[in-house]
Every structure is written in structure tokens, then in C-alpha cells.
Amino acid sequence: MRTFGVEEELLLVDSTSWRVVPRVSSLMNHYGQQLPQTAQNLPSDPPSPEFTGPRLATEFQQEQIEVISRPHSSVGDLAADIRTGRALADSCAGEVGARTAALATAPLPAVPHPAPDARVGTMTVRYGLTAREQLTCGCHVHVSVDSDEEGIAVLDRVRIWLPVLAALASNSPFSQGADTGYASFRGQAWSRWPSTGPLEIFGSAAAYHRTIEQILATGVVLDKAMLYFDARLSNNYPTVEIRVSDVCLDADDTVLIAALARALVETAARDWRSGKDPEPVPVAILRLAAWQASRWGTEADLLHPVTGVPCKASDVIGLLLEHVSDALADYGDEARVRHLYGQLLQRGTGARQQRDGLERTGSLEGVVAEAVRLTHSQNLDIIHSGTGRKETS
Template sequence: MRSATPSTLGVEEEFVLLDADTGLPAPRIGAVRAAARHGPVLGGDEVDNELLQALVEVATPVCTGLDEVTGQLFRLRQALTEAASACGCRLAASGAAPLAARVEVPVTGGRRYREMRADAGQLVGEQLIAGMHVHVGVPDRGAAAAALGQLRPWLPVLIALGANSPYWQGGDTGYASWRTVVFGRWPVSGPPPFTADAAGYDRRVRALLATGVIPDRHQLYWHARLSEDYPTLEVRAPDVQLDLDDAVTLAGVVRALVATGLRRARGGARPLDPPPGVLDAASWHAARHGLTGTLVDPRRGAPVPAPEVVAALLRHLTPALDELGDAERVTAGVRRILDAGTGAARQRAAFAAAGADGLLDLIAPLPQPPH
């Protein structure tokens, strides 16, 4: 039965701008944003810059269902592809820039990003990575913290399902999600710590800020976190997705994870809290292998064939998926990823078949002419 008040959600997608001729990162965010603003489809506040000038981000409005998410992401992707093309760029739906930059890509103008460059050095220069962030509406900050505690053991499975960044600096990294590895080098990153409630979460954050190592809460780069700007729980584990269907599938998985976490917390269910280091190891393993081989089963802390762990995730989410009316769509989408392969697997297949040109055609297709 469909819920009368399904949780709201919104999706942010980051993309890499590549030069249309060379396939190298193109620092043209200013021109792309200007082109997008002058088009009839995108609003002025829907396209944003990121840390480096070869990255761009778009965000959907608040949505109430996956059909709405689908329509919004289609509109944003299509319009941004056309704006990028007008500036001599290809919009790459890959978690990392696959070809080597010949020159350093500058940071986007703004004091905060300039200070990050001065503070973090080469790490900032290597942030040519793109993720997908899903915000799910929650009743309050306390509920968000409780849901986060419930869902955190499943985040490595999301990394595996969403892995879409095998290539970096002109070569195959051997990883399914190299973005996860790059992002994991920030001082506050990776799996979120376990906290029992919002007070515990905020104490942890205050202690981190007190070190002076990070300047603000926006540099809490955990795979999931309480949003500081919206009444949402934000899940940041997946790479940006190759195609719309996979993006919508993962958005549905994330919404169901949050809904399940909220329900379990209300019912007093004891959350899984793996020993220190286990979630880090599970996340690294998921980034390394994606869905090939094994994943660490969050219920047992042991390696299990990846399809079995994904099936366990779907069983865990079934009541929430049924209530939200998403069961058929999300289950079919997850099966498609299992059958067709993650974005990383499809990138490798495209490169094996047609080299760099085939890879670029897959991750950064050119705009389609109007019919």
C-alpha cells in the first residue's frame, strides 16, 4: 500500500567537463553556467560550480516520488549537456576524469575554495571526481541521527552498486570506484562514526571542529551525514551514474534505506555497529571490486558473494519499498545493475571494444539533434 506521505527526496549530480576535441578536463564552468542561464530550461540557481573549474553540479527541486526524480534529472542532464556542448565541452557522467590533465585545473573563484587549495595542496588539484548525493527528508535532526546509525553498515553496498570510476590519469586504476579512494584522503571522510542520537552527533562534530583541521561542517565528507542546510539526511556514497535509470534506482534505494532506518529507530531496533575499522575495510573492498567477487556482509562482517549481499539489502528494504510504492521499480533497477554491470564494468567494456573514443562516447555522449 502506498504511503499517503512518502518521504521527500532530492538528488544532486556532479559531472566532469571534458574538452570536446581532446577529452581532457576543461576548466570552463563559468562559460557553461552562463550558457545554462541563457537557455530556456535551466533556472539560474540549478547549476552550480564545484571545487575545480572543470566540474559542475546540478540539483533537483524537492521531489515526492521517483517519477518526479526521473523527469527532473532528465531535464537537468539534457539541458546541461547542451550548455556544455555550446562551450566546446562534453558532460562526463563518470566518477572521475578518465584522461590525464596536461595542466593543473584551477579552483573555482571564491575565498573558501582558494583557502582549501592553500591548505590541502595537491589533494585539491586531484579532486577531478564526481559524485551523486541523495537528500531524504526527515522529521527532525534527532530522527536523522537515529536513521544514520541504522543505515551506516549498508553504505559499502551503495558504493559497490554505484561504482563508476575505474579510469584515472589515462589508465585503469584496478578499482571500480577510484573516486571513493580519492575522496577518502580528506581528514574527515569515509564511513560516518556511530552516534546514538543528534546530541552525540553534534558532540562529535564540535570535537572535530575544535581541532582546527577542518574549518566548517561542510568539510565533513562522510559517506552519509546530517545536512547542515536542509531538513534531510544526505547520502553521498555513490559515484555519479552513467545513465538516468541507475541514478533513479540508487535514489530509490537511498530513500528506502532512510525510511527503514527511521522505522527501525522508532521501534527500538538495535543498530548494527561493526567493530572499529570494519566499515573502512568494507568500503575499501567495495570501491576496489564493485560487484565482482565478494562484499563484506554487514550482518556478519564476513565476505559473501556480492549478489547475495545485494539481495539481503533488498530484503532489508522490502517493507519500506512496498510502503513507498517503489518495490517493483527499484528491484528491477538493481537487477539491471547486477545483470548489465556497474558503470565501472560498462566503462571497461567500452574501452576494451573501442579504446578511449568508445569510453568517451559512453560516459559523455554528444547532444542528440532534435527530431
Template structure:
């Protein structure tokens, strides 16, 4: 599921390089039966086969809560071409291993079809404890996200970034929405993963923090009160990594296409750099209330890019295309300075024109039925 297990924050530590912070990406995938589209508990076989691939490092493959899931983590990357190369390499190796194991790799935010019995969890003490604590939520954990780590120089800067990213999280949810189907039905939501993940404790948009000390005090209280067992169980859509000097954005569904994952990684890095610049210049975060942000997050998960989004500055509703184009205008100079414009801008325009993953899943299901949908998901997930 979407990091609900509190697993590692990435394959290897990220580091900061001045005005060009490094970036890393984690992706979670499902393993589906090629005919029925039902999740198959084949993670051990898939990881064993993929781990023999000479281009795969063992740190890059990770378990998730369910045996029908697998997670990857890229190495530290200095530019988006590196991110794309690693994601394609990892997806291709896992897709081959999945096919050898009799299943298909699926980069979709939810399992479009699911068995009537609860899914099998990975046989490890941590996962059994989580299953015991969260009960039915573990049975609904067939959800996949992508997490983007961006290096920050220190925790105080990281908290300044978190405070300024909060209004942008719904926009990222809308852009990345890729989970409209659940247990064989169209949910009516663009990102049903966001709704399911929001049921977990300490989730959703993070609160505003006074400073890094306030961040630490509040987490220490959650630990002391035994509301979480460790910092991996902070399920906020954005948080500071417990292991590495990074801000981790977790508001996004995993992407059908690797190039769209790269685009989102570029947007996240540009948002982080912009937030750092704003903090250094003394520009305060947008004055958004918690209820306004939670409402905007629900709206983004419900409608994706098909309706309106809420302006990160004012909180007022405007057409989604206007919000996205305004974001690109704001981030344009930073994207150019980072050398990321080419990998981001054309993909954003394509997304506005062709729709996000949720739109494509719905179209394929309507035009080609269940077999066509599963074939499309597998083909786009493994495309190189």
C-alpha cells in the first residue's frame, strides 16, 4: 500500500547541492493476473528473479504490506534524465520478472479488481503487527503511491518547505490521479487511493509547524502517547524523512507512464526550491485554514483535472487548467534554472490535453473492456 507500512524512505540517502537539490523517487506497483486482473501474491518470486538481474541493486527492491505489491526506490539523482533512466530500468526488470512469474506489473493507484477474500500480507513481524492494529484497513491496502524525496540543507528549512507546500498538495493529487476503479466498480473519484489512504491515522495534509523544534515536539508526543510506533507511521502527504535530509512528498498516485512520474518529480523539486527561496526572502506561507486545505484535497481526489481546483494562494475555486497553467508560470524560472523545463513542461501540456491516468483507465475500460484495460495498464507500466 501507500507507504502505510512505514518502510524505508528511499534506496539511498539524498544530499543537497546548493541551489540544485538532489531528488529520488519511490514507486509502488501491483502484481496482477494477466487474464482476470486480480492481484496475485507473487512478490517473493518476482523479487527473487528481478534480484538476479545484473542491472538491479538489492537496495532498489523493497517489500510493501501485501504480497501482491512491490516497491522500488531510485538511487540519488542529480537531474531528471537520471530519474527517468532508473525508473525505466527498474520497471523493465520487474515487468520481465513478473511475466516469468505468471503475472503482470501494474503501475495503477488502486487494484481495479480484487478478490472477495482479504489479500495476503508479507510474512514479517512488522507487517503482522500493522495488520493486527489497523484491522480492516489492511484489507483495503491495495493502493500504490509515488513518493518524491528532495534534499534540504537542514530540518528548519525542511519545515519551512512543508509549510509552503501544503496548498500545492491538492494540485499534485489532481495531476497524478490514477485510481478511479475499486473492486470492479468506477468510484466516481479520480484518486480513490487518496480517500483510502486518508483513513489511516496521522494522514492527509500535514499541519502548520512553528519551526523544526515544534515539528519534533509534536512527533515526540505522538510517540509518547503510542499513537504511532515509529516515525515511519507518519502518513502525512508530506513529511521530513526520518532517515535522510529530505522532504518527502507523498500526495501522488503511482503513474502509468514513467515519463509522467519524471514530470511530477520535476514539479516537486521546483516547488521545493521555490519554497526555499520564498522562506529566505521572508515571504510567508499562504494563509490557508486546515478545513480549506482538507476540502481542496477531497475535491482534487474527487474530480482530478476534470473540474475546478482551489487556488493555493486564495483558496478560491478556479478551472483546473488555469490553476495548472498558473503553477507552470510561477515555476517556470526555477524549472529553467534547474534544466528541467524540457522534461516537465511538454508532459504537463500533454496531461492537460489527454487527461491523467484516471481518465485513460476509464476510456480504456469503456472502449476495450476488462481485458483491454489490464493490457493497457501492463503495457504502459513496462514501456521503455
């Protein structure tokens, strides 16, 4: 069974004004006091034995905190880790008069403060306003692969499905005090970086690594950590890292995205082993599919993953569920995924919940306050499920 884990970026908001606040350094001081003396706390390090649960790490801006789960085999264990990690971050934030909110952009006006880090400083100078304004929170799913060769085979085959994940996770309609008109404005803001977006089909690990070398040789990106593709081979773990999703307002949606991502990886690997070629969809069409998902989320047509023609969002999501159904069934995740998707359909994505919150409360402050509550709600009813593997007689 493939292991998988999640990295969630959360906003730090003042517990009175509900505006983002640059308190990550103080938060991390409180967090450090809870750690074993031998524990490392660098996001680039594999989890050390001292970490028996999720861990916290700093991000690009001081108004953010990252929560990193451990790798898990079962959906239930990952769900519990996500809840525990969010609670840990919020507890440490509470020590410095803040709360954590799973919002992919800041609804209220904000001026971010870059982390006091040499690399961040270099990026701020080199990339100007793009870096200074960067305040978005994503959800990255890591899924284990056996080798770089398998990993590239997976990247070649999951690329057409990633806009669907982005639509399901859309959670950034407001930014800088305004309704952007997008379900995921984070997707638009993130695309300003020079190395974002979908990749072409590589066919081999050697071709992928040659492309990486060519990109780095241009000097446009600072290093490998700045390869912000929609999906990539992880720089630090033996995983494929899927990076298209907004951080999800409801942790249930995070679990849904993670389970679908693992099923996509498993399905792609099986297709590769069986000799099935990837669908040759041009990058230009994938960019349009990503834009459509960013604009509307699940509330208008999405582009068909193979033909590129507009189709009902529910039909395209249905195609995704059908595509990964065997992998979901084999992992024992099919009922859970359909349950979680049914919940999402009933209440809407994070973007819909935020807009509904504005209608109820009449203010963006009310939206953020409600988002804090939803970030830490305990609605998930599958946390204590078993291993997740299908029972056989």
C-alpha cells in the first residue's frame, strides 16, 4: 500500500481583528519548547524518530505556518494527523494571541512580512512584487513511488486530472478586501512565479532530469525548491508531490483530496506497468483547464480531461471517480471518498462556504472568524477507521 502525507499551509490571524499577523517567530518559539531536544524541525528533513505526529515549520511569510503530517498507509490515520496538526498549530498560535485559519488567500487587506531568512531575502529582491505580495496557502500531497522512473510515469499520466483536484479544493474567493470573482484566486496569484503550471510528457526519468537541469541553467529560478510545477518529484522524499490544491477550509476536504491523489498515483503506475500510454493533451489545454477550475471551482463547467471540451463539473468529477475506482476499492477507500465527496456537494467547496459566510455575517471579518471555526471543526466521522485495506475472504 502506498504511503501518503500532507503539507498544509495556514494563515495566522489576530484573534480580535481577524487580520493576518506576522507572529510565526513567536509561535515557533512556543512550539520549540514542546519538542524533544534531539528533534530536527526543518521541512526539508525526513521526519525523525522523535516525531510521532505532525510537525510545524515556517513558510515564506511571517503570517503563515506549515503543518506537515507523517506518512501514513490508511486514510483514517492521515485524517487524525491532519486534525491533530491543525490543533497543534492553533494551540501554539493561541500562546501569541493568534488563531490559525485554513484560507488560501487573506480576505482582509494585508501587507505580508517576508521571513527573516537569507534565501527568502534573495527571492524578495529577485522577484520583486511577486514575492512581496505572495501570501497564499496551498495543500501539497506526497504519495510514495518506488523509483524516479515510476514517478515520471505517474507525472505523465496524472497531469490531465489535476485541474479537477484544484476545482474540488477551491478555497480563495476573497483577497485584499475584495471578491476576486474566482473560486481559487490563489491559482492566479501563484501563476505569477516563473516555474509554475503543468508539465509536458517526459517518457523517462532521464528526460525529466535533463529538463530540470536546463531550467536551472537559465538562472531564472533560484534552485530546485523553486520548481513550483503542478506536480513534481519531491526534492526530499521518495514521493510524487501534487501541489495544485488550495488549503482546504474543511479538513474533510483535505482528506478527500489526499485520498484521490493517492488513487491517481496508483492508477497511473498500474497503467504504466500495463503499457498504457499517457493521454497526449497539450500543455496549452491543461493551462486552460487549470484556469477554468480556478475561475469557477465546481460551480460551472470544467474541461474534459482528454478532449478539452466543456462539460458539467459533476460529470468531470464523475470521470475522475470512475478512473480511480479500482485503486480506491483495493485500498478500501471507495466508500469514504464517496461519502466525503457527497458532503462537499451538499455544503459546497471552501470558496462557496466563504461566500455564504459573507452573506450570513455581512463582513469579511465575519468570514475569517467563521473560517477559524471551520478550520478546527470536528466533523470527520472516519478518523478512527481501520487500516483502509479492502477485506478479502
